[in-house]
Amino acid sequence: MADDLVQDCVERALNKHHLYDASRPLRAWLYAILRNIHVSQWRKASAGGVQKPLDEMADFEGAVQPEQEQNLSLATIAGALDLLPLQQREVLVLVALEEVSYKEAAEITGVPLGTVMSRLSRARETLRGILEQRGVSVLRVVK
16 A cells, blocks of 8 residues: 555656746655645545454464564554544654654645644654553653
8 A cells, every 4th residue: 555655646746747846845745745645545445434454354373473572662652653643643753753854744744833843742742641651661751
């Protein structure tokens, strides 16, 4: 699905190259296209009715749960990320994982810079709270 999403993004960017403003960062423009395609596909899928989570679709025989502490921590953080509201998760992933600037994140999501900073702050605090409830102390506050 991710490969298809990227392919759709590249196709749309090539077809709409005349709309690109060279004074803006190309990466932010491409992320905005990628985000818009993803949101459109998500809305179409949501309108289709109830969907089953991937884990419930098939019983993976012989699957082994990860025993490494790092994998468990990553799974715990990924599960906590899934609990964040979509707008907070989106900004957190863009800034923390994709390493885009706040300004680029604002352009990608189509919201003011202050809103990006506010959502990021709330996302970090909510994520920290979720992980603390689960007994995980992997994040620290740096001031």
